Amino acid sequence: MLMTYVPFPGPSSLPMSPVISPSSAAACRLAGQGNDLVIPKGNPRMQQKSGTVVLAEEVKNPAMEKLELVRKWSLNTYKCTRQIISEKLGRGSRTVDLELEAQIEILRENKKKYENVLKLAQTLSTQLSQMVHTQKQLGEAFADLSLKSLELHEEFGYNADTQKLLAKNGETLLGAINFFIASVNTLVNKTIEDTLLTVKQYENARIEYDAYRTDLEELNLGPRDANTMPKIEQSQQLFQIHKEKYDKMRNDVSIKLKFLEENKVKVLHNQLVLFHNAIAAYFSGNQKQLEQTLKLFHIKLKIPGVDAPSWLEDQ
Numbered sequence: 001m002l003m004t005y006v007p008f009p010g011p012s013s014l015p016m017s018p019v020i021s022p023s024s025a026a027a028c029r030l031a032g033q034g035n036d037l038v039i040p041k042g043n044p045r046m047q048q049k050s051g052t053v054v055l056a057e058e059v060k061n062p063a064m065e066k067l068e069l070v071r072k073w074s075l076n077t078y079k080c081t082r083q084i085i086s087e088k089l090g091r092g093s094r095t096v097d098l099e100l101e102a103q104i105e106i107l108r109e110n111k112k113k114y115e116n117v118l119k120l121a122q123t124l125s126t127q128l129s130q131m132v133h134t135q136k137q138l139g140e141a142f143a144d145l146s147l148k149s150l151e152l153h154e155e156f157g158y159n160a161d162t163q164k165l166l167a168k169n170g171e172t173l174l175g176a177i178n179f180f181i182a183s184v185n186t187l188v189n190k191t192i193e194d195t196l197l198t199v200k201q202y203e204n205a206r207i208e209y210d211a212y213r214t215d216l217e218e219l220n221l222g223p224r225d226a227n228t229m230p231k232i233e234q235s236q237q238l239f240q241i242h243k244e245k246y247d248k249m250r251n252d253v254s255i256k257l258k259f260l261e262e263n264k265v266k267v268l269h270n271q272l273v274l275f276h277n278a279i280a281a282y283f284s285g286n287q288k289q290l291e292q293t294l295k296l297f298h299i300k301l302k303i304p305g306v307d308a309p310s311w312l313e314d315q
Contacts, residue, residue, distance in 0.1 A: 076208065083211035094210050097250060103257050104199050107192065114188045118181065125177045132170035139163030169282055172290050176278035179299050183271050191263060195256045202249040209246035212239045270297070 086092030142160035146153050216239045219232045274297050281290035 079211040079215065080204075080207050083207055083214065086214075087210075092210070092214060095206055095213075095246075100250065100254060100257075104253070107195065107199075107257065107260070111188060111192050111196070114184060114192070118184050118188060121177060121181050121184070125174060125181060128170060128174050128177065132167050132174060135163045135167040135170060139167060165287070169285075169287055169290060172287075172294060173278055173282040175299050176274055176290075176294060176297075179297065180271050180275045183267060187264060187267050191260060195253075195260045198249070198253055198256050202246075202253045205242070205246045205249040209239075209242045212242045215239070 083092060087094050139160045139162075142156045142163060146156035146160055149156060212235070216232070216235045219228065219235050222228060224232070274293065277293045278290060281287075281293055
């Protein structure tokens with residue numbers, strides 16, 4: 001179906017500048033003060049001709065400008081909507097970069113998998129935190145009974161020490177797990193999300209490019225005469241603008257995907273080593289190795305009841 005667009009006819013000319021004709025009394029005063037009236041040279045805003053003062057100012061109508069913006073936006077939205085529907089119905093063609101599309105699809109699948117890992121790690125952190133809290137309470141209960149039960153003083157005592165040690169190691173492991181969670185969360189919900197935002201802009205640019213490409217193809221299939229040539233030239237210009245935008249966004253996505261892959265490998269390598277070493281040291285009872293793991297990754301445990309230092313104190 002051949003569709004043509006007839007531009008909305010704007011006003012043929014701007015409103016004429018007002019012409020102010022003075023009254024007879026004012027004319028007499030102007031005639032008497034003619035020698036004192038100074039008109040700046042080269043100033044088109046004020047001219048005196050035949051006793052008439054003409055004030056010429058460029059008048060811009062904000063309403064007309066907004067109307068023009070709305071018209072362009074509506075036209076672009078219509079073209080893109082028509083292109084999307086045409087693609088879904090299998091009637092229209094779309095531009096596809098097979099290599100780039102494959103990379104984007106892999107990124108989206110990986111994001112879902114990382115989100116699942118993040119969710120499970122948060123669950124582990126919550127459960128470990130509850131266990132550490134229970135171990136602290138149990139250690140305090142054993143310590144209290146050790147003082148009050150002389151016949152079982154020793155038994156309650158070493159159980160209290162064991163639970164306190166487990167709680168301390170649990171807090172150390174919890175610090176490592178929370179550091180892992182924070183790093184993966186930054187990767188998933190900031191770095192990857194920022195790249196996917198650029199991908200979304202690229203996909204929108206691709207739809208606009210295909211929409212204006214389709215319009216140009218339809219016009220080129222029609223007759224070429226004095227009426228259609230201006231429309232074809234205008235369509236060619238719009239097509240070129242959106243082609244350049246599409247090429248730019250495609251290049252931006254390629255660059256971001258490359259840097260994201262490099263950053264992802266570096267971040268996940270460090271975090272997976274941290275996670276493995278901390279878990280292994282905790283369950284093997286190697287308190288020294290667990291503490292060294294945190295020092296290696298510069299992780300500081302938050303001491304309960306102690307507020308974090310202010311920015312000024314850090315400096």
